[in-house]
Amino acid sequence: MTALAPNATIGIVGGGQLGRMSALAAARLGYRCHILTDEPDSPAAQVAAGATIGSYDDAEVLRAFAARVDVVTFEFENVSAVGLDLLASLRPVRPAPAVLRLSQDRAAEKTFVNAAGIATAPWRLVETLDDLREAAAALGLPAILKTTRLGYDGKGQLRLDPGCDLPAAFAELAPKPLILEGFVDFAREVSVVVARGLDGTSAAFDVAENRHRHHILDLTLAPARIPAETAAQARKIAETIAQAIDFVGLLAVEMFIGARGDVLVNEIAPRPHNSGHWTIDACPASQFELHIRAVAGLPLPPATRHSDAVMKNLVGPAETALWPAILATPGLIPHLYGKAEARPGRKMGHVTRLFPRGSLPGDFAIRDALGPLGSAA
Template sequence: MMLPPGSTIGIIGGGQLGRMSAMAAARLGYRTHVFAPEFKSPAADVAAGATVGDYGNLALVELFARAVNVVTFEFENLPAESLELLETLKPVRPGAGILRISQDRVLEKRFLNDAGIATAPWAKVENEEDLAAAVARLGLPAVLKTTRLGYDGKGQAMLRTPEDLAAAFARLEPKPLVLEGFVNFAAEISVMVARGVDGTVVAFDAVENRHKHHILDMTLAPAPMPVTVLEEAQRLARTVAEKLELVGLLGVEMFVTADGAVLVNEIAPRPHNSGHWTMDACPCSQFEMHIRAVAGLPLPPAMRHSDAVMKNLVGPEDMALWPRILATPGLIPHHYGKVEARPGRKMGHFNRLFPKGGLPGELGIEDALALAEI
């Protein structure tokens, strides 16, 4: 049941989530083998082995599976046939059924609503008639999204007036689409939850996420809001993990409305950008928790010893600050080893810790992120 040290954990996807998972795996004595299309990738750079090629290449998928003891993901949009093949060859954690749900916003919302979890009101949209009917029911503004392959706000369009419908419908691919009622949220929060092979469920504290241009900019841990809201968020995340019979780690993104209701936006069955604060503010980070769950190790409590602010470093503008970040006392830097800083690309992040209960208020956050002049 417990994967012995020296075993190899296969990671699908070559990005920073895979890199930080591989580093956590190494600390627990495991080797990692990364499957990614790029010859060099943030994850492959720190792994013992790599399979390089297309995720849909079944011969490569088989070679990869033969090289590892267990398979996990940092990228969840694996083609269905590759996933089916993998399942027949090695344990896949989280399981393929969970991936299928999280790959598809319709299945995801159906699962959540069936589990008694509230989401934004939504409707499946296959054609323009469906869209007109959905808008008539849900009203405007509303958000039209692809059911598959969306990330960082890509694959969605805000509909404000009836004139927006046709162009948004034409632009968004692949179909089908989902229309969501616009949630006028007070805040966006998330919870990282893990479930072990033995069924133990642990949930990290709920955190607040602030975005810039649809990309996560900053996480505040814990989320500065009433404890009843934070507990409800954790309860929802645990429910998701239990109903899915998760083995692994999963992020649950949520909206908090002005009256304190918590709606689930989406789930991601892998480490998540909004969990990066755990790397420095928790004895067991989201990445260690991920590896522990996947390897069948016991899960420790998702304890937080400090409050934290996580700041994402995106694109060339933020990376120009790297020398100043390194020169600023108290910042804990994480670089993803990407050579090229394209606009909008996540290049790294830093964490700043505060004593528990000492997270700065709204006015203090900017000061907390101030960089040294050099």
């Protein structure tokens, strides 16, 4: 295994907060980062050694980016497959383009996960309105209709309830094809972030519990309040998926926990994940450090946690306006991403609150512990 030498340059495709926090972790390990982004003033480029600004699909831009870096990784999944292949012909790309292709397509992803012997919600591919009618009859309603590509933060999906207008729902979502997923009446929504190195060793963080508001992650609690056997099963699933795709880098696996403790995989993301931000403050080595270590071919430390944690996202103008109050509240660990404009629904930063291991409080006390953000939580 050849490790990237100190002072080498890691190329990060995408200029958002995941790239920013990866670049900060890389700097601590003695690496430079060079960002590829189409934004002139991106969160990642603000903290990186350099940036190439241009279209992700422009071959000249991709070549110029590759020429400046020693290895390439991603914080952003919606790069064209052709662009990825071009980068991979010039530099090592970790994780590999094949993995990105899989995560870009919900149908391919679920097919892969099911083939690895891991359960998901029941689902059907929907290419035509007739497919949708058959899928709705087979799976029953309610169900969730999703685009296979380009969805995030609940965009590109619709809940279909009994008696709904199927042709209208089919017409509304684009691009096609779609999938219909059986509705999961989950007890908890959780995620596992796992790193896997060039040598095939892996390290999985503890299971985190996620709460969404308006389809956007709002709160993450670590560890998830689930039985130890369920947590062990969830981590095992994440490690099994990472191994099955011969993954190198950082992989997040979103899961549903049913009322009886059954674990269903929802989706995978081959990059640092919002539900892993708590690891910056609650772990000796964060998800971003493990990401950079895996990409650089360094040994992986264990993904241990020294504290329990609650992470609250700062979304849109209302929560961002609380920034001065957050700074004035002892115990809140603030993170801001350097975005100029706080548009509704936009993730502007996050706040972490730590608790001694084993003392994560109940919902009520969590609200209290978040101070000015408590009423928003």
